[in-house]
Amino acid sequence: MDDDSDIGQGLSLDVRNLTKRFGNFTAVDNLSLKVKKGEFMGLLGPNGAGKSTTLKSITGLISPTKGKIYINGIDSVKHRNAMTHVGCVIETPESYPNFTPTEMMQYVGRIHGLSNKEIKIRARDVLEEVRMWSWRDKNIGEFSKGMRQRVSLAVAMFPNPNLVLLDEPTSGLDPRGMIEIRRTMNSLKERGMSLLISTHILKEVSEMCTSMTMINHGKTIISGDVNKLIHNLAQNENTVAIELRMLGDLTNKFISDINAMTGVSNFEKMGEGSVKFSFNGTDDQQADIVDLVYAHKLRLLCMNETGADIESLYMKLTDEARVNIK
Numbered sequence: 395m396d397d398d399s400d401i402g403q404g405l406s407l408d409v410r411n412l413t414k415r416f417g418n419f420t421a422v423d424n425l426s427l428k429v430k431k432g433e434f435m436g437l438l439g440p441n442g443a444g445k446s447t448t449l450k451s452i453t454g455l456i457s458p459t460k461g462k463i464y465i466n467g468i469d470s471v472k473h474r475n476a477m478t479h480v481g482c483v484i485e486t487p488e489s490y491p492n493f494t495p496t497e498m499m500q501y502v503g504r505i506h507g508l509s510n511k512e513i514k515i516r517a518r519d520v521l522e523e524v525r526m527w528s529w530r531d532k533n534i535g536e537f538s539k540g541m542r543q544r545v546s547l548a549v550a551m552f553p554n555p556n557l558v559l560l561d562e563p564t565s566g567l568d569p570r571g572m573i574e575i576r577r578t579m580n581s582l583k584e585r586g587m588s589l590l591i592s593t594h595i596l597k598e599v600s601e602m603c604t605s606m607t608m609i610n611h612g613k614t615i616i617s618g619d620v621n622k623l624i625h626n627l628a629q630n631e632n633t634v635a636i637e638l639r640m641l642g643d644l645t646n647k648f649i650s651d652i653n654a655m656t657g658v659s660n661f662e663k664m665g666e667g668s669v670k671f672s673f674n675g676t677d678d679q680q681a682d683i684v685d686l687v688y689a690h691k692l693r694l695l696c697m698n699e700t701g702a703d704i705e706s707l708y709m710k711l712t713d714e715a716r717v718n719i720k
């Protein structure tokens with residue numbers, strides 16, 4: 395029996411035990427995820443992991459084999475109006491090349507039952523937001539990929555949604571295109587919208603998202619707060635990378651002494667006055683390294699310590715998943 399009694403009020407999206415099969419092949423396997431109001435969640439996973447299939451199931455582009463999807467607390471499989479407050483970009487809209495952005499907005503506005511006056515105001519808002527206002531009367535067919543992507547973001551934002559779903563919105567864009575799309579996403583954050591974004595760009599997740607769900611072979615590998623997950627990884631691994639920049643002559647004696655310190659490994663001389671190494675030890679032992687620098691009459695300009703990052707987390711988890719699946 396379905397138990398809908400605990401559908402959280404604070405959730406924009408609640409996916410429960412979603413399964414999608416294509417024939418005998420299971421693309422999404424009993425997957426659950428929750429996006430709280432105002433949360434930005436990154437959906438990560440290797441090619442073929444099931445990200446697009448999950449997003450298409452949420453938007454109703456394909457119907458789930460099993461499972462429940464609640465959007466703002468409404469069962470979206472039973473009630474199509476659950477999608478009223480959702481904006482999505484699942485594929486770049488190649489289908490309207492003869493439309494201009496203005497015509498696109500009129501089309502979407504009519505679908506949403508707005509008056510011409512309301513459409514005009516809203517169209518200006520969203521096209522300015524994605525920096526396409528000055529291109530409003532040109533054919534979309536003549537636009538670059540990045541510009542088309544921005545028009546589709548404008549379409550997604552048109553109904554002023556509280557949940558936005560984006561499938562690899564920056565894929566294939568040049569650095570400027572990526573930055574512009576990210577800027578738009580940040581403005582969604584300021585307005586308190588919730589976002590679920592699939593991406594291969596790990597930096598996008600660590601910089602923009604508050605939480606992440608990593609999937610592989612249609613199953614969740616890990617889910618939670620981005621910073622906490624990275625912090626836990628750093629603690630488990632217990633190794634940090636340290637870079638020292640110093641003034642003075644780095645003698646062979648200094649290099650052999652630092653190499654002999656407890657916890658130091660993978661020592662590398664980087665260039666004039668700079669060295670880099672992995673360190674796994676206590677704070678006291680780390681302070682001993684600084685003492686050693688001074689004992690050699692060197693002057694310390696900078697000590698940079700970097701912990702685990704999202705790339706290490708991704709490599710570790712996808713590696714573990716590969717081992718477990720064998």
Ligand SMILES: Nc1ncnc2c1ncn2[C@@H]1O[C@H](COP(=O)(O)OP(=O)(O)OP(=O)(O)O)[C@@H](O)[C@H]1O
Pocket residue numbers: 416419421439440441442443444445446447448
């Ligand atoms: N319509 C379909 N018919 C049959 N198999 C499909 C269909 N759509 C997706 N699949 C399969 O489901 C699996 C998941 O595909 P999906 O597109 O969801 O992956 P993805 O995580 O989005 O990958 P990518 O990072 O490459 O975009 C793949 O093995 C794919 O071949």
Ligand SMILES: [Mg+2]
Pocket residue numbers: 445446447561
């Ligand atoms: Mg995909």
